[in-house]
Amino acid sequence: MKGGTGGPPHRPRQLFADRGYDFDKYRRPLWKRWIKSVIARRGMPQGSGLGTVRWVVERTNAWIHGFRRLRIRWELHDDVHEAFLKLACCVITYRRVQAFC
Template structure:
């Protein structure tokens, strides 16, 4: 993608997902894109081994949910919603930096 602004896009190496995504189509699509699927199987595996990876995502969603404007989307325009999301992410990062300094 030469000639495009920003950093080049990269695909993740693995995808961690729970039992809701246990379907042949999901696994096939991941492999077609060169991504290793780590999906718990229904009735066979427990989703608990995915817990430590999913916890990071769930925790981040919880931090962003503190901002009501993001939880209940009032903006119709995507650019304004993206601006508020970026601001919320910056505030979350600032709070984490303050916590460790």
Template sequence: MGSKHHLICDGRSTPFKVITTAANVNDVTQTLALVDGIPPVAGRPGRPRRHPDSLLGDKGYDSNPNRRELRKRRILPVISRKGAPNIKGLGKLRYVVEQTFALLHQFKRLAVRWERRTELYDAFVSLACSLVCWRRLQKACP
């Protein structure tokens, strides 16, 4: 029984939404679920933001229907196309997501899945995301 994490985060490696699926599930099937799962982000006065301005993704997220849905939601898709050369500089931006995966997998219960129950495993993923966010706040406010 293998599992895979699908993750959406900001430019500072703060996880917004993590979805756990079976290991053989394609990334493209989870794109809209990740975007829709972003909680409201407060900060500036007024209505809290629910969606990012743009979405960066690798070739695993390339899909014309997903691109159309993202544009309907006023999100600019910056996703490499399959069979085309990579978008220049996307690797540096993709590093942020890989760094967030590394932050989550430093918790050994997430690196190797021992729990059979999905609810329990998802609770550990949520706890790990909370700890990552809390550590970011501790560094930002000395």
């Protein structure tokens, strides 16, 4: 059997999560794999700083959903939907580069 393409898989050093995952049943598997869990504690006030990392992902998802064709998946074929996703990412990247020039 032939191996996959690319380099060897790497293990993440940290995993960020919100308060919904503040249970030992989620932390233990990470500890066993030597992955540091950065999970907001329940009952603690806001302002832990975890939202600053997550906000980047939420913002990017909002940009992608700004394209009407991607808001609701109308395409029946996966490859067509994936092509529109890639096209949207190209347009978003182009707009960001233009903003800095």
